[in-house]
Amino acid sequence: xxxxxxxxxxxxxxxxxxxxxxxxxxxxxxxxxxxxxxxxxxxxxxxxxxxxxxxxxxxxxxxxxxxxxxxxxxxxxxxxxxxxxxxxxxxxxxxxxxxxxxxxxxxxxxxxxxxxxxxxxxxxxxxxxxxxxxxxxxxxxxxxxxxxxxxxxxxxxxxxxxxxxxxxxxxxxxxxxxxxxxxxxxxxxxxxxxxxxxxxxxxxxxxxxxxxxxxxxxxxxxxxxxxxxxxxxxxxxxxxxxxxxxxxxxxxx
Amino acid sequence: xxxxxxxxxxxxxxxxxxxxxxxxxxxxxxxxxxxxxxxxxxxxxxxxxxxxxxxxxxxxxxxxxxxxxxxxxxxxxxxxxxxxxxxxxxxxxxxxxxxxxxxxxxxxxxxxxxxxxxxxxxxxxxxxxxxxxxxxxxxxxxxxxxxxxxxxxxxxxxxxxxxxxxxxxxxxxxxxxxxxxxxxxxxxxxxxxxxxxxxxxxxxxxxxxxxxxxxxxxxxxxxxxxxxxxxxxxxxxxxxxxxxxxxxxxxx
Numbered sequence: 001x002x003x004x005x006x007x008x009x010x011x012x013x014x015x016x017x018x019x020x021x022x023x024x025x026x027x028x029x030x031x032x033x034x035x036x037x038x039x040x041x042x043x044x045x046x047x048x049x050x051x052x053x054x055x056x057x058x059x060x061x062x063x064x065x066x067x068x069x070x071x072x073x074x075x076x077x078x079x080x081x082x083x084x085x086x087x088x089x090x091x092x093x094x095x096x097x098x099x100x101x102x103x104x105x106x107x108x109x110x111x112x113x114x115x116x117x118x119x120x121x122x123x124x125x126x127x128x129x130x131x132x133x134x135x136x137x138x139x140x141x142x143x144x145x146x147x148x149x150x151x152x153x154x155x156x157x158x159x160x161x162x163x164x165x166x167x168x169x170x171x172x173x174x175x176x177x178x179x180x181x182x183x184x185x186x187x188x189x190x191x192x193x194x195x196x197x198x199x200x201x202x203x204x205x206x207x208x209x210x211x212x213x214x215x216x217x218x219x220x221x222x223x224x225x226x227x228x229x230x231x232x233x234x235x236x237x238x239x240x241x242x243x244x245x246x247x248x249x250x251x252x253x
Numbered sequence: 254x255x256x257x258x259x260x261x262x263x264x265x266x267x268x269x270x271x272x273x274x275x276x277x278x279x280x281x282x283x284x285x286x287x288x289x290x291x292x293x294x295x296x297x298x299x300x301x302x303x304x305x306x307x308x309x310x311x312x313x314x315x316x317x318x319x320x321x322x323x324x325x326x327x328x329x330x331x332x333x334x335x336x337x338x339x340x341x342x343x344x345x346x347x348x349x350x351x352x353x354x355x356x357x358x359x360x361x362x363x364x365x366x367x368x369x370x371x372x373x374x375x376x377x378x379x380x381x382x383x384x385x386x387x388x389x390x391x392x393x394x395x396x397x398x399x400x401x402x403x404x405x406x407x408x409x410x411x412x413x414x415x416x417x418x419x420x421x422x423x424x425x426x427x428x429x430x431x432x433x434x435x436x437x438x439x440x441x442x443x444x445x446x447x448x449x450x451x452x453x454x455x456x457x458x459x460x461x462x463x464x465x466x467x468x469x470x471x472x473x474x475x476x477x478x479x480x481x482x483x484x485x486x487x488x489x490x491x492x493x494x495x496x497x498x499x500x501x502x503x504x505x
Contacts, residue, residue, distance in 0.1 A: 010487055010490055010491075012401060012410065012482075012483045012486045012487065013401050013406070013407045013408070013409055013410060014407070014408060014409030014410055014444075014445070014446040015483075027406065029366065029406075029408070031408075031446075031447075036408075036409075036446065038366055038406035038407060038408065039401075039404055039405075039406050039407075040401050040402065040404065040486050040490075041404075054404045055404060055490060056292070056293065056402065056403060056404030057403070057404025057405065057406075058292070058310070058311055058312075058370075058404070060369070060370075086310065086311040086312050086313060086370060086372075086373040087313075087372065087373070088313070124371075125322045125371045125372055126370075126371055126372060126373075151404070207490055
């Protein structure tokens with residue numbers, strides 16, 4: 001139990017991290033009345049659950065997540081989208097803002113197009129259905145995308161969105177981060193380059209402390225040639241992150 | 254005791270050819286996360302064995318008919334390099350490699366929480382760069398570290414080691430000559446958390462009592478190896494080491 005009181009405890013799979021006075025959360029499993037880590041990561045405890053925040057791992061789609069995907073295949077009524085996870089996902093014509101007639105799907109989205117979508121439903125065998133019906137979900141027709149490990153998404157966003165706003169302010173870019181680790185950056189070329197460099201630094205140094213300062217420093221070096229921030233900022237679904245982004249623990253790796 | 258071999262595997266002081274005591278492991282060095290392009294990886298130096306393990310996945314199953322709607326499948330490919338042993342071996346899969354791939358996959362399947370990733374595949378590649386007996390155990394030891402490094406949920410790491418009999422005496426972590434000239438070889442993999450044995454093979458002859466003692470010897474050694482495995486994973490994330498844990502790719 002002393003392990004849990006002390007923050008930032010690094011655990012390996014099979015390590016005991018508590019008893020059943022807590023409930024086993026993400027990255028853990030219960031056995032013989034005890035809770036063990038199932039992944040390599042850092043222990044945290046929140047609202048009665050013990051979780052292990054993993055360092056690595058593939059993205060597992062969850063209902064309600066905002067993701068960025070690339071259209072991989074077209075059906076007569078639907079698109080198949082790669083959302084950077086082990087499973088293919090489907091976007092049905094009815095789940096878009098367009099009125100898609102049978103066989104006309106390619107008029108709206110084609111192979112290689114990038115979309116901002118939300119996970120509508122995931123069933124028990126992990127068939128994923130996307131939706132683009134909600135406000136702000138759309139096709140991304142300019143800018144660049146890059147991929148980081150989905151476990152680092154909370155670090156790129158920062159506590160209460162601090163990191164992402166620093167990035168946006170200092171590069172003049174519109175940035176959107178999908179829960180699946182795909183990041184869309186749009187703006188002036190210099191700004192995009194700067195932002196993607198900064199995100200690479202975050203990706204490589206996700207475990208260290210004072211990352212926000214480091215990024216501020218990195219962006220500050222180039223302050224003289226700061227890009228004009230005249231671009232309208234995209235309305236920001238990431239400003240209202242899902243619960244896992246709000247937790248302060250991510251800041252304290 | 255009758256010496257069954259033409260060379261003495263255990264000398265008069267009770268020491269083995271490489272100077273080890275009968276119940277002593279060869280030096281083991283494990284490093285996690287050595288490959289950038291794999292999802293998880295590990296490098297093991299175990300005596301003169303040098304082995305790299307890489308893990309990809311969970312990812313889509315290829316070919317499709319192998320997929321299981323209830324759980325992830327574990328596919329292992331064990332490959333010994335042509336230059337790994339004393340004599341060059343013909344490259345490519347052979348009977349031995351197929352067998353080792355299968356038993357390793359079955360051992361890993363027991364510890365990986367496959368139910369969390371239905372319809373997917375976890376692919377493990379074990380490459381033996383230099384072989385000096387005990388590569389199936391070292392390979393499994395490396396593979397389980399690589400699986401944990403890939404962030405795949407698992408019950409525990411799987412240490413593995415062989416016990417054997419040389420010159421009629423039980424020995425731990427069988428070396429090359431002891432393997433070739435000895436009387437028995439018993440590779441064993443053990444899950445310290447649950448006490449399960451996930452791999453047990455025997456080649457040669459043990460008495461019932463010897464078998465029990467050899468198993469106990471191997472299990473105790475597995476607990477030692479387990480600590481080395483845990484340490485390898487923790488070392489990757491200890492402070493100041495700004496290790497590159499993941500590949501990043503920028504797409505247009």
